[in-house]
Amino acid sequence: MRKPNAKDRILETAGELFFQRGYSGVGINEIIEKAGTAKASFYQHFPSKESLCEAWLQDMHDRSSVHHGELLASGLPPQEMAAACFTRLADFLKAGDFRGCPYSNTGAVSDENCFGIVKLIRVHKESTRIFFRKIASLAIPDEGRAATIGDRLFLLYSGATAEAQNLKCLWPVEIAGEAAVELLT
Amino acid sequence: MRKPNAKDRILETAGELFFQRGYSGVGINEIIEKAGTAKASFYQHFPSKESLCEAWLQDMHDRSSVHHGELLASGLPPQEMAAACFTRLADFLKAGDFRGCPYSNTGAVSDENCFGIVKLIRVHKESTRIFFRKIASLAIPDEGRAATIGDRLFLLYSGATAEAQNLKCLWPVEIAGEAAVELLT
DNA sequence: CCATAAGCAGACAGACTTGTCTGTAAAGTG
């Protein structure tokens, strides 16, 4: 097995734990234990737990930006782009370790004092909104109408993510996916 | 000012605090202090903090059931029923103390061991879904199609709630409200 | 008047939390 440096190990371990049990449900001690590192090493790389959370959110955002870029450059018809998003979400759900949108979950336990965290959530959500607007603009000539439809896709995606988690079932993603395709035709 | 018994005072105080800062962000000590009661009194009425949370969720669900019933019995056209839901949500947002869906927020910090809490969240969400399906069935003759549209209303409502909180702005509610009315015409 | 119930006050236990600190060991570099 590979053995990257301590910082990467911490970030990777924290990412898995935060994703599965939420930011507030995981302590530093568990992270460093599972990452096989020492507390002093942790605080050498991250000044606080909050900054680790910010690094995690930033990391996820970077990955999702790459994925969004690839999808937009794929040349697929816009309906299939949107469908791919919901299929991907459904696959996550079927994999079993899905716990809802990590950004929303983190926001639910962050007060207004956590400026960095709140800002990263906003940046990611706004960027996802733009992504769906771009998809909509490929299918809808009217610029204003495309923006509105893009926002609706975004809200359907968010609602499907939230309620699939709350109800622990798949239908919200399927229904939202169908609605998204309909909105684009 | 009235002075109801300790149990009601605790439930009311906890409701406000849970709503504003989340279940995990509020401790027993703060609740009893703000409610003007003693810890022993608290544990005489509630065996645990978790059971207080369940009572809170149940209380909110009962109120929302009443409201849903009133709206369905109002005789308004279905488009206006749906619009009223989103207007109500917008009013909450403008009031300033909105912190997102309390059920989703509580679910984000409850692990699978909290059976009672998870179940209450599911019951409420499923009941809200039924509510929107009933609205849809008033506007759409085809039964299957009405169910699908009802589910879409539900997902739009959920997405609007979540993203209005994440982005701290009003447009998700407005966009979702418009989309809901369009879906019903 | 008195007994029972309800509530208040707050110490306390035990288990967590984040973050600091001291000290040691290993590995790469001039």
Place this chain on the structure above:
DNA sequence: CACTTTACAGACAAGTCTGTCTGCTTATGG
């Protein structure tokens, strides 16, 4: 070899949390 960087090990502080406990006060109903 010497030096610096990096990481490991873990005690410790200071605070949080839930939940239990003892004792005191007040109110109500027979």
